[in-house]
Amino acid sequence: MPGILLDTLRGTNARRRPLWLMRQAGRYLPEYRELRAEKGGFLALVYDTDAAAEITLQPIRRFGFDGAILFSDILIVPYAMGQDLQFLAGEGPKLTPRLVDNALSGLTQVPERLSPIYETVRKVRAALDVDKTMLGFAGSPWTVATYMVAGEGSRDQHDTRAMAYRDPGAFGAIIEAVIQVTVKYLCGQIEAGAEAVQLFDSWAGSLSPTQFERWVIAPNAAIVAAVKARHPETPIIGFPKGSGEKLPAYARETGVDAVGIDETIDPIWAARELPSGMPVQGNLDPLLLLAGGEDLDRQACAVLDAFADRPHVFNLGHGIGQHTPIANVEQLLATVRAWER
DSSP: OOOHHHHHHTTOOOSSOOBOOTTOSSTTSHHHHHHHHHHOSHHHHHHOHHHHHHHHHHHHHHHOOSEEEOSOOTTHHHHHTTOEEEEETTTEEEEESOOTTOOGGGOOOOGGGGHHHHHHHHHHHHHSOTTSEEEEEEEOHHHHHHHHHHSSOOSSOHHHHHHHHHOHHHHHHHHHHHHHHHHHHHHHHHHHTOSEEEEEETTGGGSOHHHHIIIIIHHHHHHHHHHHHHOTTSOEEEEETTOGGGHHHHHHHSOOSEEEOOTTSOHHHHHHHSOTTOOEEEEEOHHHHHHOSHHHHHHHHHHHHHTTTSOEEEEESSOOOTTOOHHHHHHHHHHHHHOOO
């Protein structure tokens, strides 16, 4: 029997609210820090399938979340497309060569770089109880392309936005290439045991409305259609962080089964404006979870109340911070699990 998370993503409005947290497998957990110190750098962990499976399972053992999110990174796709990927201490990820000068044609794809990720999914799914949902993911094309073009993360995605305006044909070729690899990647995860997948568009909020339609909605719609053609029963969660008032259009036009909501969105507004009956996910501020206290309980209940009349997966508005106290996560779990419709 599918677990409550999978049922909710398929449209069931259960009395108890399923819960998982973005970045729940990671640096705030002492068991993760211990394993990373033993094994080495981030990319080494991702490609050690036993270690990656263990990290994915750690928060399930500790907290009993309803879903296990694959331990990996959105930049595995450009890595498989032929860019070199490094995670430098204190600097974040670096991709070379940068595609700011349209060097896509110089890349040689290395599809075998995706295979270990599928093996991690298989190992996690085999270890999970049947009532826990295995979640796969990928980055959405716009967000992935921002790293590919600039070679690293940036606050305003200046280089990528400029390229998209200056040479939309060349930039569109990058987006199309990312779409094709992402479809294969998500389908591979599903075939390895992922029961639902999430598309992360972390930098969607940096685009104007017309560019949002072109570089966020259209590419995500293409991915959803292609994945659904092969795996029609697998729910797809779309998470266009920072989309604001453009969120309803994203929900209507991409074909996603559920939409993730960041912490800047008023949940009452989202409950009113999003398509009726559509499952939603979110949207507690990760910094509130870091701070804890009575306001954590109040705001968590406000999110729960706002989405009482539709299927809702409780989550954060973005990833859990590395300095978040374990006790605060336990407090949140107790609050969410005690709430009933």
